[in-house]
Amino acid sequence: MNPATNEEMKNAKTGPDPAAGLICPVPIAEYKNVLLAHGGGGRLTQQMVRKMFLPSFKNEYLEPLHDGAVVPFNGMRMAFTTDSYVVNPIVFPGGDIGELAVNGTVNDLAMCGARPLYLSAAFIIEEGFPMADLWRVVLSMQTASRKAGVELVTGDTKVVDRGKGDQIFINTSGVGRIEPGVEIHPNRAKAGDKIILNGPIAMHGIAIMSVREGLEFETRIESDTAALNDLVMTMIGAGRDIHVLRDPTRGGLASALNEIAETARVGITISEDRILIDEEVKGACEILGLDPLYVANEGKLVAFVAPESADRVLAAMRGHPLGKEAAVIGEVVGDHAGTVVMKSRIGGYRVVDMLSGEQLPRIC
C-alpha cells in the first residue's frame, strides 16, 4: 500500500484509518502538538498513556500500568522497567543526572517488590558536551550502581548535533527478580490499609529549582535521590502483606496517591500534619507558589500495608537509614472511591486532585 496521510485515507474512504482503532483519541483530537504537560506526570500524561500507548500496545503485562512490568520467566517472576532522564541542570545539590538514572530505575523495580539485578544505559549526548562532565556522570553511575547492588550490563551511545539535544539524556532499563509470596501491585490497595511514607517530601524538586536558571535562590536543600531497594527488602522482610509500593517522583505525593486510588478504585484519606516537610522546603514552596504535595521526590516511597502488619513494617523502616522518619500518613477507606481526601492542618477537609498539567506558580 502506498503511504497516505490520515486525511487522504479518510477522504478516500478506502483502507483502515490508523486512528480509528483507538478507543478515544482525546490527546490527538484536543492537542495538535505535544505540550510539556504531556510529560509532567499529571492528567495529560495519564491521558496520553491510557488513550494512545495502552490501546496501541495492549497486553496483560502493560495493562496494570505499574512502575514496571511483571513478567513470568522460567517459573520465576521478573520485573522489567525503563525510564529516561532529562534533568536540567545535570548537576544539582545532592546529586547529578547519572545517580538519578541508576536510582530511578532501581526504584521502579523495587516498587514492584523486585530485587534489582541488571541495568542497561543508553546515552544521547549533544556534540560539544565536555568530556570531564561525562566522566563525572559515568563515575556517579558507577558509585550508585555499586551502592544499589546492581550491575550495568549493556549500553548504547549516540551523539547528536549541537543544539539538537540538551547536553545529555540518559535512558536506563532494568530487570529484577520477585521472590515468591511477594504480591505488590497498585490494584491491591484495600480499605483499612495503612499508608506509610518514609520521610520528608518535595526535596528533589525544590533542590533542582534552586539552581535552575533565572530562579536561583540560596538554600541548604539537597535532592533526596537514593536507591530504595534495600529499604524495600527490609520492609518485605518485616511483613509480606505490603499491598502497594510507589515512589512519588514526578507529580509528587499527590499524583502517586491519586493514581493508586484510581487504579484500585479505593478512597484515600491522609492527614496534612503527618506529612513531613523540611522548613526550608516549605519556605521555598511559599515563595515560589508551589504545593509541596505535587513536587518531585527521588528517594521517597509510600507503602500500603495491611493494618495488622503496619506497626512491624513501620518499625523496620525506622531502623533503616532511609526510613528513620517514616510515619503513617493516612489510610485506605471504604467511601469516595478514586478520590484522595486530606484533613488539613486546621481540621478542614479537601480533595487532593491530580494536576491537570504542569504545576504553574500562582501570580499572587
Place this chain on the structure above:
Amino acid sequence: MRFVDEYRDEAIARKYSEQIHGITTRPWTIMEICGGQTHTIVKYGIESLLPEKITLVHGPGCPVCVTPLGMIDKAVAIASRPDVILASFGDMLRVPGSSRDLLAVKAEGGAVRMVYSPLDALKIAKQNPEKEVVFFAVGFETTAPANAMAVWQAKRMGLKNFSILCSHVLVPPAMEAILSSENHRVEGFLAAGHVCTVMGYEDYFPISDRYRVPIVVTGFEPVDILQGIAMTVRQLEEGRAEVQNQYARSVRREGNVLARQLLSAVFEPTDRAWRGIGEIPMSGYRLNRDYSEYDAETRFEVTGIEARESPLCIAGLVLQGLKKPHDCPAFGAPCTPESPLGAPMVSSEGACAAYYHFGRYKKEKVAAEARGR
C-alpha cells in the same frame, strides 16, 4: 515557619470556627475578594468549618480569571511573532484564548518564558538586544508596583526593546460594580489584604457607607480568613457596616506610600473590560503619557483584536457571586480544568476550579451518607 505557622494552628482555627458558630443566627453571604483567599479557603477546607448558614462566594480577585479574552488573544498574537520573547507569570500560560493558549504557542516554537518578576523580563531584554521582549503585565494593585518598577527602570536604562502588555485591574471599582448590580447577594466583604498592603484602605470607607456593607481587610492564612469571617459576621449580626482591619500586621491605613507614588508616576486609571463581567469605568491602569512608548499594544498594533466569550460560560455571574459554579450547565462537562471554557476553571484560584475539586468530595460525601442511611 515562624510568622506563618501561628496562622495555621488547628487550636486557634477551631476557636474562631466555634466563635462563628456561636454568633451566627441568620444566613449570611460573604464574598472574599481575592483569589489567594479563595485558594486558602479551598486548600484548608475552611468551608467545612463554617456553619451551614454562612455562604462564601468567591469574588473577582483572580487576575487570571478576569483578564479579558481579547487581551489573551493579543498576548498570543504578540508571542507568535518570531522577533518577540513574551514573558509572563506562570498561571497566565494556560488561560484559553479564542483559539489557543500561550503554552500552545510555546509548543509551536514561540518564545514564551515564565518569570517570577517583571524585573526578570527586563533582564531578558538586556540579554537579548536583537529581540523585542514583552511582559504580560496582569494583576491587581499587588503586582502593579513591580510592573511599574520594570517600566520605570527600562526608561532610566534607555532600554528600547522592552514593553508591557498592560491589563491591570483595580479592586474598589469592581466591588462597587458588584454592589450596584441588581440581585447581587453579597452582604459582607473580606477585602484583599495584599491589595490593601499596597493601597491602604481609605477607599473602602465610602463604599461601606454608601452600600451599608461591612468590609474587613483580611489576610491569607487560614486563621486570618476565619478571623476575618468572624469579624464580618459579628458586624452583620449586630447590624453594623464598618471598615475593619484584620490584617494589621501587614496593612496600614495609608498603604505603602512609596509604591503608590511609583504607581501614579507610571500609570493612570482607565476603563477596563473584565472577563465575564464587562467594562467597568476607571477600573484599571494603563501607562500614562510619559511611559506610553512602552505599551506593547501600540508597538505591535494589536489594538484591533476583539474576542467573543464561549456562550456556555457563565463566569461573569460566578465572579459577581450571582451564581455558584455548579449552577453552570457546562460545569464538569464540557468545562474542566483540562479543557476550560472560561478562566475561573483554569487557575487554582479560580472559583470554578476550586468547586470542581472541592464540590466533588462534598457530592460523594452526600452520596455516601445516603447509602449509609
